[in-house]
Each structure stands twice: as structure tokens, then as C-alpha cells.
Amino acid sequence: MNSNNGLPIEAYIDSHFFELEQKHIFSNTWAFAGLIEDIKIPGDYLTVQAGLSNIVIIKNEHGDLLAYHNMCRHRGTQLLEGKGSGLKKLTCPYHDWTYQLSGELVSLPKSRNEFTGIEKDCLNLKPANVGIWRGMIWVHPDPNSTSLQDWFGPIENQLGPHEVESLVEFKDSVVIEDINANWKVIVENYIDHYHLAQLHAGTLNMYNHKKAQFGFVGKHFKFWEPLTDDYQRNLQQNAASPLVYQSGLNNIGVWVPMLFPGIGLAELESSWSVFHIIPISPSKSRVIVRTKMKDSGTLDYLKQSLSSAAFWDKKVKPKYASFDQNHPLGSADFMREDIYICEQLQKSFTSPQFEFGPSASFGEAPIRQHQELIWNIIKPYWDSRLVS
Numbered sequence: 461m462n463s464n465n466g467l468p469i470e471a472y473i474d475s476h477f478f479e480l481e482q483k484h485i486f487s488n489t490w491a492f493a494g495l496i497e498d499i500k501i502p503g504d505y506l507t508v509q510a511g512l513s514n515i516v517i518i519k520n521e522h523g524d525l526l527a528y529h530n531m532c533r534h535r536g537t538q539l540l541e542g543k544g545s546g547l548k549k550l551t552c553p554y555h556d557w558t559y560q561l562s563g564e565l566v567s568l569p570k571s572r573n574e575f576t577g578i579e580k581d582c583l584n585l586k587p588a589n590v591g592i593w594r595g596m597i598w599v600h601p602d603p604n605s606t607s608l609q610d611w612f613g614p615i616e617n618q619l620g621p622h623e624v625e626s627l628v629e630f631k632d633s634v635v636i637e638d639i640n641a642n643w644k645v646i647v648e649n650y651i652d653h654y655h656l657a658q659l660h661a662g663t664l665n666m667y668n669h670k671k672a673q674f675g676f677v678g679k680h681f682k683f684w685e686p687l688t689d690d691y692q693r694n695l696q697q698n699a700a701s702p703l704v705y706q707s708g709l710n711n712i713g714v715w716v717p718m719l720f721p722g723i724g725l726a727e728l729e730s731s732w733s734v735f736h737i738i739p740i741s742p743s744k745s746r747v748i749v750r751t752k753m754k755d756s757g758t759l760d761y762l763k764q765s766l767s768s769a770a771f772w773d774k775k776v777k778p779k780y781a782s783f784d785q786n787h788p789l790g791s792a793d794f795m796r797e798d799i800y801i802c803e804q805l806q807k808s809f810t811s812p813q814f815e816f817g818p819s820a821s822f823g824e825a826p827i828r829q830h831q832e833l834i835w836n837i838i839k840p841y842w843d844s845r846l847v848s
């Protein structure tokens with residue numbers, strides 16, 4: 461048992477604390493931008509918010525990925541939004557300032573004589589850093605940031621055997637959830653080993669939580685646990701969908717790491733997902749889940765679903781059998797169970813009577829460590845707010 465006071469309660473409800481996180485955590489790290497399939501051919505582009513910076517990622521005519529701060533060098537207007545294709549130049553819609561894909565400012569149309577004496581070369585788009593790791597595109601607002609390989613190197617050998625690039629994302633499979641909870645509540649729930657056997661007693665009981673191995677590797681969190689014996693014994697038959705790795709693997713199980721800050725992976729036996737937590741406000745977050753599965757035909761999926769139906773029918777149960785299935789605790793859906801709990805927790809934070817109780821020494825250690833990680837970054841700025 462440990463006390464759970466790693467962060468002040470303001471960390472979960474206060475807008476100044478939220479702004480400090482945006483500035484000193486999310487603007488200062490590698491941000492998840494998408495899957496490699498999002499930018500396939502020259503001219504494809506994608507914009508992404510990386511903390512306070514908006515970044516545009518472009519595939520140029522040579523097939524290289526380039527990233528710039530998505531701002532015209534004139535008044536700062538955002539040049540592009542969303543994603544698209546066929547980009548040959550970037551033109552600001554405000555005054556038509558135009559840039560090459562290399563970021564170079566081409567011309568100052570129509571008003572050239574109003575800008576005499578300016579150094580055009582100083583007005584190229586500001587570069588950002590971009591890279592690919594594990595089938596995902598990542599950006600960093602600082603072009604001279606630490607490399608992607610250095611950033612993820614420590615956790616690389618703690619991940620699943622999944623060949624992410626060879627898996628496919630099926631049409632309309634993206635899940636977007638707006639959750640009324642602080643982003644850290646969602647992270648803490650994700651890395652909380654203690655609740656797996658309780659809240660998810662009927663929904664994640666095909667994994668052996670007693671044999672879970674987890675812990676922080678630098679700022680990233682690793683998590684692995686095996687399948688239960690009855691599931692693994694006939695895995696080929698019991699898997700709900702075609703397996704995404706060889707069933708003869710000696711450390712067969714699930715890898716569910718949380719990359720810093722707030723990018724979870726769920727590397728399972730039949731699927732691979734990225735669980736991207738985006739802070740919206742102190743008490744609101746958006747979670748975007750993108751899932752890839754084996755590149756097999758409909759028939760394979762149908763066969764697998766038929767062969768495994770009896771196993772899953774017996775295995776999966778709602779938390780409360782008496783609840784309507786429209787209620788998260790009657791849904792038998794672990795993600796709905798988690799969202800419900802995160803929102804219920806957030807509701808209590810404004811109560812004058814709220815306080816964290818004792819925390820489990822083993823199963824909740826990751827929560828305390830994550831809180832410490834955040835506090836170490838934010839504390840100097842938070843404390844200095846009192847000095848005026």
C-alpha cells in the first residue's frame with residue numbers, strides 16, 4: 461500500500477496546469493501523426509497538431525517525407541488543413557504567398573514592390589522533424605530534436621513481434637471517442653494493472669493478469685501478459701480473427717505499452733491498434749483508435765469467427781449481468797467499461813471531499829510513476845506561478 465499524492469488535484473481540473481502540459485510536454489516531444497498508409501504517394505499531405513504547433517507533413521516528388529510548421533511566413537495563417545493529395549506547391553489563401561514543397565518561398569504575388577529590401581530566403585517555411593517508426597508517422601516541432609530512434613530505442617525490444625507494415629486497416633474501422641476526462645485519467649487507467657481482474661473480470665479474462673510483466677522504460681511504459689491456458693491451448697481455433705503472429709511463438713501473449721505522452725499500443729493476437737489520447741481541455745479528451753489486422757480474405761475471417769464463437773460466447777460477460785446492455789457495465793465491452801470509469805472518476809475531482817485513497821503497491825505502481833514523471837516536468841513552472 462502506498463499513498464497516492466503524486467500530483468495535486470489541479471493537475472486534473474485546472475486550465476493553467478493544462479496549458480503548462482501543452483507547452484512543456486506535448487509541444488516538446490515526438491507526436492503521433494498517423495500510419496504510413498496516410499501518406500502514400502508524392503503530393504500527399506497531412507496536418508497534425510503537436511502540442512501548440514500545427515505541422516504539415518508532405519511527401520515530395522522524390523518520395524521523401526518533409527514536415528513544416530503549418531504557417532504562412534507573412535501573417536501566420538495556417539496554410540493547409542486536414543489531409544489531401546496532389547499538392548505541388550503550398551499557397552496561402554490570404555495573400556497568395558507561395559512555397560515550394562521544399563519549403564522555399566517562391567513569390568510575393570502582385571505586391572512585390574511593397575516588399576522591397578526583404579530577404580526572401582529568410583521567409584521559407586519553418587522546418588519540423590518527421591520520421592517513421594513501427595509503421596507510424598511521427599513529428600516533432602523542433603527540427604533539431606532527439607532522433608526518433610533514440611526516443612523509442614529503449615522500448616523497442618519490449619514490443620510484440622508484429623510486422624505492422626504488413627497488416628491492413630479495414631475501411632471505416634477508425635473509432636473516435638470523446639471522453640469527459642483529463643488525458644492523464646485515461647493514461648492511468650490504461651497502465652493500471654490492478655483493475656484488469658476487477659472491472660474487466662468478464663471482458664479481459666482471456667489474458668493471464670497474474671503473470672503480467674510491466675514497468676517504465678524511461679518515459680515509456682511496457683506491458684506484457686500471456687494468454688490464459690484454455691485460450692492458448694486451441695489458439696488457432698479460439699482466436700476471434702486470423703492470428704497476426706505465429707502461434708508457435710514462445711512468449712505468446714499481448715503487448716500493451718503506453719508511449720509517452722498518451723499514445724497506447726495494443727499489440728494483440730488478432731489485431732494491432734494505436735490508441736491516441738488527445739487532450740482537449742482539463743476535463744475532456746479525444747481518443748482515436750486505429751486498428752490493423754491480417755491481410756486475409758472475407759472467407760478466412762468468417763471461418764475464424766465461426767470456429768471461435770463457442771469459446772467467446774462462454775468467456776465474455778458483462779460486469780453486471782442485471783444491467784441493460786446499453787449501460788457500459790452491462791455492455792460486455794471493455795472499452796466502454798473503461799470510458800465509463802474514467803468519466804465517473806473525473807466527476808468526483810471537483811468535490812471538496814475528494815481525496816485519493818491508498819494505492820496498490822504492485823498493480824498501481826505505474827500510476828504513481830506516471831504522476832511523478834508529469835510532476836517532475838511541470839512542478840517548476842507550476843510553483844513559479846505563485847511568484848509574481
Ligand SMILES: [Fe+2]
Pocket residue numbers: 649650655656659660794798
Ligand atoms: Fe481497463
